[in-house]
Amino acid sequence: GAGVSQSPRYKVAKRGQDVALRCDPISGHVSLFWYQQALGQGPEFLTYFQNEAQLDKSGLPSDRFFAERPEGSVSTLKIQRTQQEDSAVYLCASSITSGNYNEQFFGPGTRLTVL
Amino acid sequence: KNQVEQSPQSLIILEGKNCTLQCNYTVSPFSNLRWYKQDTGRGPVSLTIMTFSENTKSNGRYTATLDADTKQSSLHITASQLSDSASYICVVIAASGGSYIPTFGRGTSLIVHP
Numbered sequence: 001g002a003g004v005s006q007s008p009r010y011k012v013a014k015r016g017q018d019v020a021l022r023c024d025p026i027s028g029h030v031s032l033f034w035y036q037q038a039l040g041q042g043p044e045f046l047t048y049f050q051n052e053a054q055l056d057k058s059g060l061p062s063d064r065f066f067a068e069r070p071e072g073s074v075s076t077l078k079i080q081r082t083q084q085e086d087s088a089v090y091l092c093a094s095s096i097t098s099g100n101y102n103e104q105f106f107g108p109g110t111r112l113t114v115l
Numbered sequence: 116k117n118q119v120e121q122s123p124q125s126l127i128i129l130e131g132k133n134c135t136l137q138c139n140y141t142v143s144p145f146s147n148l149r150w151y152k153q154d155t156g157r158g159p160v161s162l163t164i165m166t167f168s169e170n171t172k173s174n175g176r177y178t179a180t181l182d183a184d185t186k187q188s189s190l191h192i193t194a195s196q197l198s199d200s201a202s203y204i205c206v207v208i209a210a211s212g213g214s215y216i217p218t219f220g221r222g223t224s225l226i227v228h229p
Contacts, residue, residue: 004158031215033215035219040221041221041222042119042204042206042219042220042221042222043159043204043219044219045215045216045217045219048215055215056215056216091158091159093158101146101147101164101166103161103164104161105161106158106159106160107158108156108157108158109156109157109158
């Protein structure tokens with residue numbers, strides 16, 4: 001595809017449910033990032049992949065959050081036993097190579113609402 | 116703790132006017148600073164990326180400045196258009212080996228009125 005795509009665009013979950021959010025990066029992009037953006041706030045870094053390797057997961061807020069990118073392309077962010085404070089927009093971004101200077105291309109996000 | 120502060124929190128201007136958004140940061144060690152535009156309901160789009168040695172960078176009607184000594188950046192928008200209405204987010208990237216450590220500001224919400 002032409003850009004980063006995410007699915008679903010909207011997800012409503014009952015507290016305690018598990019959810020899985022998908023990110024399709026731009027084809028050939030090595031690096032993939034997940035961010036959490038609460039209402040009215042800037043995004044906050046969650047985790048970062050270089051190909052299939054998860055190089056940094058320091059931003060994951062708890063062990064209920066798990067991300068994977070098994071084949072170095074599509075990535076899934078899984079949240080177990082969702083809580084109301086998990087309600088946010090989850091953004092995925094990719095860049096063509098690793099390194100701090102590369103432009104990141106963001107997807108439209110998945111808006112998660114936990115009731 | 117690394118922090119990025121943006122001001123003003125929100126701004127309303129008339130179409131055709133100029134405006135300047137501010138970003139102050141305490142991020143170390145500094146790698147680069149980015150400005151993003153985020154339309155409602157969409158992901159951020161990169162406007163500029165500036166490294167330590169760059170003082171100014173332009174992208175059309177957007178001009179970003181960086182003063183690494185005072186740790187301040189600004190984004191100047193010239194001849195604003197209705198489509199400029201969005202949130203503008205300042206992001207500072209820290210350099211730490213091979214790790215990528217971004218710190219985001221909360222953004223400035225800009226509304227351009229006709």
